[in-house]
Amino acid sequence: MSKSNNVYKDAYNRGLRLLDETKSLPSEPELGTLLGVSRTTIRTILARMEETGLIAWNKRSKTVLRAPRPDDFFPEEETDTLSQIIERSFMRRLLAGGAEAGMQINELELAREIGVGTTSVREFLIRFSRFGLIEKRRNSHWVLKGFTRAFALELTEIREIFELRSAAAFAALPQDSPVWADLDLLEEEHRVLAREIATRFNAFSELDERFHRLIHRASHNRFIVDFYDVIAMIFHYHYQWNKAQERERNEVAVAEHLAYIAALKSRDLGKVDAACRKHLKSARHTLLTSIPDRAALPQH
Amino acid sequence: MSKSNNVYKDAYNRGLRLLDETKSLPSEPELGTLLGVSRTTIRTILARMEETGLIAWNKRSKTVLRAPRPDDFFPEEETDTLSQIIERSFMRRLLAGGAEAGMQINELELAREIGVGTTSVREFLIRFSRFGLIEKRRNSHWVLKGFTRAFALELTEIREIFELRSAAAFAALPQDSPVWADLDLLEEEHRVLAREIATRFNAFSELDERFHRLIHRASHNRFIVDFYDVIAMIFHYHYQWNKAQERERNEVAVAEHLAYIAALKSRDLGKVDAACRKHLKSARHTLLTSIPDRAALPQH
DNA sequence: AAAATGTTTTTTCACGATAAAAGACATTAT
């Protein structure tokens, strides 16, 4: 099988959406930057669009013939990268329960179960190891450390150190820094969401990540910025599996964010510190309550 | 070629050293734990020892027949792991100069140059990426971020945050904690080294790592503990390539460590903080002076 | 019966091979 053409399929799907907007497509290099793929992939896409009668393609002219229909799109599941597939599979097992700390992880078994080669699983595990949930025994298997209370506490401890620092750095940024405009935009998005929270509460997760990443970037420290990947990953799956009081939790969080934003704009370090602490405290609390008690017991 | 038997060769060499000490070897499982390898490897080792007339092996009896000679050992370079080989090769290129920030890294070329498969190089790069010196472009090449002044500053910033915390946690540990005994042992080693600094100054690097790791462990936070891997890696190569005033630097560092240890033992948080800061400041200074000025220039 | 040795099975590690995707070079159109 070698390599799936998910890059092409995903770019093709995104390319279809462009057809709605124009009567003719731009040049190949332009399409390439637009969709974030190489010209090689663009040409494969154009070839198929021509084949299915979506466009007439002759050198520079790429005329749109018809609007894309739902069946023109490739199925969603064919557009995922292998590492996304493996990650999802792995996290499902991990959170489904029965994944006790100390349990060993078998590359071959995982690969067979997911239906992929061992190389991809190995590479995934290596990448995943920086999240602190698994550990490698030299010349041997991986060991699951478990999504425990201890893990959540260690994670949030670092998060708090880093975010308090970043927030202080943020507030100290000069008035003409472009981040203030970004913050204004985010503030507006928060206000909109606050109004429509009853129906759109699940849009919070994505907004949350963008907000915190903006703040962390003010640290100008790659280790702080990169650490947010760990947090984002944990919260991503956390949001997917802990749906209890989701609406209420998100409503509270949006309000906390708005207070946090106001504090940042005030540039008063004391206020920033207080607002940041308050929000992080409730974020930690939410995370902790979602961890099954079993996992909190001492591990043999 | 598939897989080299470096595990066996390395364990064999270490096993040879056991022959000097006893007249007969222990059981297979015992040897396994002693050398940190499986029984399968132990049996391969014993088989060779018998073949080369080092021991007489009959089931439980493994009698030593003669002392190992220098030519009984496998050559050092055959005992390295592939990832060690790749890491060394990679770091040599990186530090040899001509490795400008922004330069792209070619997996295939690296693999060919080192004479290994691409998979191993890929896995190395993924593991290495957490050190913050390289970055992956999706579906494409890796980009070198460069061993710049900025990198050193970001690294030391986090180090200082983490170590000050760990040191405070260390000092707060109860009197009956086993770490105090470990600290006493390290203190003694420092005293011995201080006395013999003229000839043994290059033994500092290893002692340094053990000392700081002991302190970081007091944080009881895996992210802090793991972060020391980044520092250890950088300092490991730093020590190898910056030999200027090595003796003087190490002499100063040993003295600072001793003051730091005394502060920890006093359990006076103010003293701990001061001693820790002082040492970290000079460590940062040493690292910064070793970075070529070219790397400090703004990158296009 | 506990622990060792002997034997077999499974897993990890590393490679070469191959399709997808990127990138480089050559040619043509504005």
Add this chain to the structure above:
DNA sequence: ATAATGTCTTTTATCGTGAAAAAACATTTT
């Protein structure tokens, strides 16, 4: 002359394969 298209080359992503090493099972020894 610049920027696009057309074509060819190189690199990345992934797999299957096989040897090294680990782990599991069976048998023997104390």
